Amino acid sequence: MKILILSRSLALYSTQSLARACMRRGHEVEIIDHLSIDLLIKNGQMEVRSYGNPIGEVDAVLPRIGSSVTSLGSSIIRQFELMNVFCTTSSDALMQSRDKLQTLQILASHNIPIPDTMIMNYLEFNNNFFKSELKLPVIIKLLDSTHGLGVMIANSQKSVESITDTLYHLKQKAMLQQFIHESNGCDLRIFIVDGKIVAAMERQAAEGDFRSNLHRGGRASMVRLTTEEQNYALKAARVLGLKIAGVDMLRGQKHSYVIEVNASPGLEGIEKTTGVNVAGKIVEFIEQGYHQKKQAYADKRV
Template identity: 35%
Template sequence: MKIPLAPRPVMLNLKILLLSRKFEIYSSHRLVEEIVSREHTPVLWDPEWPLARLKIQPDIIIPRISSFQFPEAVAVLKALETTGATTLNPSQYYSVARNKWQTYQALHANQIATPETFLVSRSTKRELPLPFIVKQLESSKGDGVFLANSDEEVSEIFQKTGDRELIVQEFFSEAFGTDVRAFVIGDQIHAVMKRTARPGEFRSNLALGGTAEACELLPGESELILKTTRLLGLQVSGVDLLRTRKGSLVLEANPCPGLEGIEKYSKKNLASSIIQYAEALHGRHQTSR
């Protein structure tokens, strides 16, 4: 895919650490590609590696942390932050955004439109009419998301996941299998796509075989998206919207949004935009010291 080149950076040879367990995937590859293209030094670091072996002090940290062993990875991120490096999505904000219940609580408390959601355990009774969506608190790419049509199915989900708590979320039949993903960097929406699930699937995630197309935001959606990212303190995120009979609702704000699908469908060089934003953020931090 041909993506337009970006202007050369003002600051050269920054050490940019990518904290990830998967350096071979598209998003990691693209970020490294743009780090090198903009004449910086990429530092690849797996959260499982002993920090005592890290001999380079990074200028910028870009966390790409999945749900696998998430608390351990966040602990590593917190330790790296003590070096004074500029971090895209600092650990305290990353942790809230990765937890769907904490995200809902923050959105609801600040009157940001979101589906009605409850935290449930094996013993609590459901408070929403069936069917409803059941989600693990920390999951991504559609994993850990289920459609429950009966109480028996909810019990089966608890057995399958082994979790003590899950969230149940209001279901909207008119939005079945579709949502809108907005890619936000800083205080700007850089790309938007509408995702559609493959036949027979209710989850629209591209990782599960969904398709996408570039789309325009409806009136009021830009404000809703940016209010969400400001509230959650995210500098890079993928905000998911559901268009329903109640209007546009925020589903979540992913602090580790994938690049492959949205670069493909928007034809925008989002990896370069992330690095340029990191350069500018680092420059502001240096000036303020």
């Protein structure tokens, strides 16, 4: 097979791990910066080019799209989808999972527990509404935050007002969420490939921080998941249409909460912590998905 990895840099750990896994299984792999891609639609035919050069035929696309270029990335994936190329993440699933509010709405509608969440209007901060529905402290999170950036904690009513006033002024939209005290600065990262949990780890925030992201200095260790956590994680990926997903959860007093579902989860932390060859699992999924798509196309033509 010829597998195309869409990634900003060959130097990234995840990109290297995926490329090695592809080559170990005898596949040809090409890595292209998705920002270099032009899409051509001419005379009813679609083409994908990089720096003006045709990419040519590929059997599968593995997108590693950053959150800042989600819309562009989705358009590129859609072009490949319409050209009947197997993609590990669909264009619709990428867009849906990158919208933090839409993600939470979908999870809640499928009875997947999430922290109590409030999205304030664009006009003013409603003190009475906030006081009646959420308790301090609260997490204030930008709707386009990533790697723990744009995530704040407010311990007083004055802090909430000050932060939200600043965000209003900067025209930034944010959500306010229940702070789960019992998590003690820990969260779970559950890695799912094709409807199966392939690895899981617990991340502990650095001393003095509440954010457990490894990019923020957090520590990771292996973890045993409860049956409930496994079921919620698998269901979260399924209802969002993600075949590859990193589901983040917090352990509460009565049950665990899903706080985020990542469409392009990093591999470095999970592979180094658990020793699981997650990239290899992803390539196995690509092989199965490609052959299933090829067979379905052949059956359709008969």
